[in-house]
Amino acid sequence: MKIAFYGSSLLSSYWNGAATYYRGLLSDLARRGYSITFYEPDAFDRQQHRDIEVPDWADVRVYPATEDAVRRVIAEAAKADVVVKASGVGVFDHELLEGVVAASRPDAVRIFWDVDAPATLAELREDSDHPLHRVMPSLDLVLTYGGGSPVIEAYEGFGARRCVPIYNALDPATHHPAPAEARFSADLSFLGNRLPDREARVEQFFLEPAQRLPGRDFLIGGSGWETKAMSSNVRHIGHVYTRDHNAFNASPLAVLNIARDSMAATGFSPATRVFEAVGAGACLITDAWVGLELFLKEGEEVLVARDGKDVVDHVEALTPDRAQGIGEAGRARITRDHTYTRRGAEVDAILRAEALRKRERSVA
Template sequence: MPSLAFYGSSLLSAYWNGAATYYRGLIRDLAGRGWRTTFYEPDAFERQQHRDIEPPDWAEVVVYPATEAAARAVIAEAARADVVVKASGVGVFDDLLLEELARTARPDAVRLFWDVDAPATLAEIGASPDHPMRRILPDLDLVLTYGGGPPVVDAYRGFGARDCVPIYNALDPDTHHPVPAQARFEADLAFLGNRLPDREARVEEFFLNPAAGLPERRFLIGGNGWEWRALPENVRRIGHVPTADHNAFNTSPRAVLNIARDSMAATGWSPATRVFEAAGAGACLITDAWTGLEMFLTEGEEVLVARDGRDVAAHVEALTDERARAIGDAARRRILGQHTYARRGAEVDALLRRALAARRAGAPA
């Protein structure tokens, strides 16, 4: 059974950690394909106080103190693994993890960087001639990304990566699926996302402005950070929404809204986890426009697309319960057929086994 040491933000908590369900879907599927994963996550940002799950039976989880000594101790354990993964955005000692894991891994082990925010990472690398990634990339076997399509692949190869493969978000149908509506989440339009500097202007354009212009409609916003922001009177805020409540959050409103962060919208091919969660629950999804959307959902049939806030308002005013159900049902069929973590896991499994075989044969992966 091949072993995988995965150093990431958190597997146990989605609190200020949108990548959690992505990690869970992939690692759970890989366990079914024979991989033994140890996930190393720091005790930081109050994530352990806001766990969504307890340690699962499909991965070992090591929670370490957010200190340099503790980070170095878990880095030493990488020498036991067949594949060593450093994810972006761990949040503490990222550069230390990146540089030391590459050195600590066994000579026959596969070393890879898994980027869950590639547009932002690439902007950092481009702005910093002495960024540690520039030194380390050519020695890594592989870069995997949360998305980003051809622009991200080309950029990583331009910085010296041997190869870069997008592994897109997907649906775990055992976790996200239709459930009965709950009154606490009812609204004409709901949005779930943390308040972040590179998203807030787009939230204002695509959510808050339409809400202000439609005072007779009900709007709902979930996520961290919005308690400190003035909102229109018809927008109800509910704070952090645990993963266990995501299905009800998606099925209860007439429609839910996806808003990409600035860099992901500009790059394209970057569907958020929320897109697949909403579609899996059979929700009617309205999304801001971004290049590559048709790879995942068809505009007008499986998703409604808004180029600006006026489009969002028009969709909200025109949408009937019947049309919302039809769009949600069509989206669910498409995602179940083409975009599950079983499909993504098969892709990752093949990539890692191929890289391992090349390593063990003494050839470049």
């Protein structure tokens, strides 16, 4: 089957946390025989910050962020057996959504793939004229990369025929243990861009603990933190390319995950960073969120902090041996239960069943 996938970027993780997710899932689907064309706009300087070359498992079409170019790529949806519009493309999102659904063939499987369901659902609640309300009856599936039952029930309440969470996962070929590097050495590291609905939690779970532990070293990676006030024991290193993620995660004593406000409130939304860090064998400390137990066991495979004091306590109590043991246990769990091979098999089954359903309905 041919998949036309309209997303933010496959080639760049710059201000694009979904890149690892797209790469892991789509590369696995390609191995299962799907022919994939990924459409991404030349926007937000992502093409100037590519961290992979065009892969051999996908045809990547980079188009100018102009109305004419958008119309041209929309028209190509008619060639596909599966048409996917992902959330968060960043430019012409509404036009792409309505356009590709209208341009797709009647027998094509039409999907909205939401990589930030809490944010999208908030938009749907606040805006009765959101185009997703209009196209929902024409969609065969809504897939989400997190959310669990709260997201499923919300989407079905908005008229989705079927909503299925396809969670983030690990690609062991790209995220794995690596030698430690001095430039990433720290007692606690955090990787994430500066976003309005994450900043307060970064202050609570990372910056305030750093102030309370002046004798410990803290490292923060990600874009946007250049102007943020931080204590002298915090180093900011800017954007960290995907090629450096393994070393970044393997070098410190522990790695911190901090969910955005909306994802923490919704639960069942493990970030890509969770799987990347644990896949590299890192001892992960994460803020608490509902559904964590589906992925990692608290105290054995992951450490959980419910506030900044918990982060301080974990860092003070953690020894290298304890950190190594948690990292090894977490990696064993993730590589057993939460790889993109497993997620790809799930998506493959869903797509084939949906395609069969549409064929049978057209014959009846």
